[in-house]
Amino acid sequence: MPDRNRPSHSPDTTYTISELAKEFEVTTRTIRFYEEKGLIAPLRQGQKRLYTPADRVRIKLILRGKRIGMTLDECVEVIDMYDPAHNNSEQLRSLIDTVRDRRARFLQQRRDIDDMLAGLDEVQALCEQALADAGDTQ
Amino acid sequence: MPDRNRPSHSPDTTYTISELAKEFEVTTRTIRFYEEKGLIAPLRQGQKRLYTPADRVRIKLILRGKRIGMTLDECVEVIDMYDPAHNNSEQLRSLIDTVRDRRARFLQQRRDIDDMLAGLDEVQALCEQALADAGDTQ
DNA sequence: GCCCAAGTTTACGTTAACGTAAACGGTAAT
DNA sequence: ATTACCGTTTACGTTAACGTAAACTTGGGC
Known part of the structure; x- marks a missing residue:
């Protein structure tokens, strides 16, 4: 063993x-x-x-x-950013652009998630209110 | 028209x-x-x-x-939380549980995104440093 | 009347990301 | 030696989320 x-x-x-x-x-x-x-x-x-x-x-x-x-291909894209196969300045600048684009997508996703969370907060508030009302009239 | x-x-x-x-x-x-x-x-x-x-x-x-x-089925799940077809207290409590679970998943996703963003920050910093170094030795 | 753009239904095709099954090899314990 | 697990390769099956194509209808413009 x-x-x-x-x-x-x-x-x-x-x-x-x-x-x-x-x-x-x-x-x-x-x-x-x-x-x-x-x-x-x-x-x-x-x-x-x-x-x-x-x-x-x-x-x-x-x-x-x-x-x-993310798709597996997209995962590869991101993971490949980490390894230092970026020799010349041209590649470095190109990579920085790629990073910027990807960051924009992540930020959009985070906004989407925050919107979803806000929606859940509303739903929960409505639920608790309805439960409280139901308790009152009992 | x-x-x-x-x-x-x-x-x-x-x-x-x-x-x-x-x-x-x-x-x-x-x-x-x-x-x-x-x-x-x-x-x-x-x-x-x-x-x-x-x-x-x-x-x-x-x-x-x-x-x-999210899959389309998951989208339906979330969207269905919004419509008030939740009559009795049992359903309301069940819905609150569902909301809690979904919130946990969203929060995990947001952590994942924040981790990804932190990774991008690192990559970008390394890129800019490399570019600066390349400029120095020119 | 005719055409065209936008709409419709029906149906088969496609891609990603695995699941599932078959058939086999190595090794560790009984 | 046999059983019990890992592990392997090969290959076909499956599901989601549409794409694509064909064939048809419909209201408006010339």
């Missing part, structure tokens, strides 16, 4: 596919699918996949993106 | 499908699809669909939901 008691912050920690699947509450199929799509590229020990902390972070970012409705 | 100059806030304003399609930048197919799925139920004048301001609001809510990754 491999050592499951090593500190989780160890730099050379690795994870099996089922460990990550359990942690993130997805199926192993999902994780393999992400690999198939090129979103992650785990090591292999023999035939089995071995995930590094970096892989784990990528999965975390993917799932975060998914929760706010 | 129908009057297209009536004030848009008139209570009995109606819209054609193409007007709404243009306003919300979707296709007419999309709007008909929402009807097919039971999300809206426009009036008819003869064979043609006529949309009321209430229909328009529902479409707006649907699209808002979609922007934050």
Whole structure:
């Protein structure tokens, strides 16, 4: 049995596919699918996949993106912003533009969520009022 | 030609499908699809669909939901919270629970977006630093 | 009367993101 | 040695949310 008691912050920690699947509450199929799509590229020990902390972070970012409705392709776009394959000034400026556009979309989404939350507040207030009224006339 | 100059806030304003399609930048197919799925139920004048301001609001809510990754079914759930078909106290309490759950999900999404935005800030800072450095060594 | 733009119905096609099943390999415990 | 789990590959199935095309109707303009 491999050592499951090593500190989780160890730099050379690795994870099996089922460990990550359990942690993130997805199926192993999902994780393999992400690999198939090129979103992650785990090591292999023999035939089995071995995930590094970096892989784990990528999965975390993917799932975060998914929760706010991003497609996998969009997740890749955002994740790729992090890796420093941007050599010359032209690429840097282009990346800054991409960042600006993406930020605008995120801000729109946050406005949408705030609007939704405001709606929920109203609904709840109406509910509680109706409940109070029902209590009064009892 | 129908009057297209009536004030848009008139209570009995109606819209054609193409007007709404243009306003919300979707296709007419999309709007008909929402009807097919039971999300809206426009009036008819003869064979043609006529949309009321209430229909328009529902479409707006649907699209808002979609922007934050909600499915159409989830949009219906949320929209249905607004209409007062909640008669007795039991239903009211149940609705309050539903509201609480939904709010929790929205709050999670907002955290996700804030995390994404923080990531973009970092990326941008690194970009600008790299650009500045490139300028220095020129 | 004829045309055109906008509307309609019906139906099949498409894409993303997995689910599900089959068939197989490695290894650890009984 | 057999059972019990992981893990693997390959492949077909599924659902949501429309796109696209065909064939038809309808009211207004020339």
